[in-house]
Amino acid sequence: MGKNILNLETVHQCNCFLGEKTFHPLVSIIDLSKAGWQQQRHLKLGFYAVLLEEHTCDCFLHGRKDYDFSDGTLLFLSPGETIEIGEKHEMFNIKGWLLTFHPEFIINTPLGQNIGQYTFFYYRKEEALHISLREKRIICQSFENISDELHHSIDEYSKTLISKQIELLLDYCTRFYTRQFITRCEANKKIIEKTGCIADRFFIANQTCLTGLPTTKQCAHQLQLSPAYLENLFKHETGKTIYEYMQFKRIEIARKWLRETDKTIGMIAKELGFSSTQYFSSLFKRITGSSPCEYRLYQKINVSL
Incomplete structure (x- = not known):
């Protein structure tokens, strides 16, 4: 009925x-x-x-x-x-x-x-x-x-x-x-950790090149929360929006690939769903303080020392 x-x-x-x-x-x-x-x-x-x-x-x-x-x-x-x-x-x-x-x-x-x-x-x-x-x-x-x-x-x-x-x-x-x-601080930290796992699975599956970054709505659905509550929780705990958090997660993976793989900067930008190599390089430098090329070179120098 x-x-x-x-x-x-x-x-x-x-x-x-x-x-x-x-x-x-x-x-x-x-x-x-x-x-x-x-x-x-x-x-x-x-x-x-x-x-x-x-x-x-x-x-x-x-x-x-x-x-x-x-x-x-x-x-x-x-x-x-x-x-x-x-x-x-x-x-x-x-x-x-x-x-x-x-x-x-x-x-x-x-x-x-x-x-x-x-x-x-x-x-x-x-x-x-x-x-x-x-x-x-x-x-x-x-x-x-x-x-x-x-x-x-x-x-x-x-x-x-x-x-x-x-x-x-x-x-x-x-x-x-x-x-x-x-x-609810401790419970909130677990939610942030779960959101991080969602992001990691998303990036590992190379979904960003097809659909872009995971959205607040997508994460909230998997966590069985409302998008508004999840967004406010993140803002309170991290000072970042979900979008900003996902950008930082994406840059973290880019740093890992620059350190541990031989993928070109263009390949990394494409696989992580950036609109262009230029935009990826610009965002990477704004967040890390160095360009992808500079970061990779610096890591190689450190390893050789």
């Missing part, structure tokens, strides 16, 4: 589904412990959503590991995303908050201009943010501030004040995700 998908295109439709009143047509915040849940469904959202699940036990949901905090979990959903909600009896036990805001609400606001920097809206649910008690208090206070403003009658200041409150909330979430990358 196909999935029973309910399309919730508007914030008002979401409010009706949860049995809540609509105080603003484009923004809503709901106390989930008071929500009137309906039957089990798959929901397709037409708006942004931030879901806070507060935990009363040491549960391991949404990718949480034993080295993560356990006082609450934040999920971020972007327009067009489909989510599955659990059985009805499970829903009644949910404690937390749900913030929804439509893309139209943030048009012509600083939040609308910067929404793309909050890449956690494109993470998988297994890459959720797990927060401490102190962090949860900050998040809950942000939700309460938004709720207070929503209960104020709509006026010329509403859009500015609410969008700023949402932006502040998302900035806190960005800070807490950075903290989570820090507490």
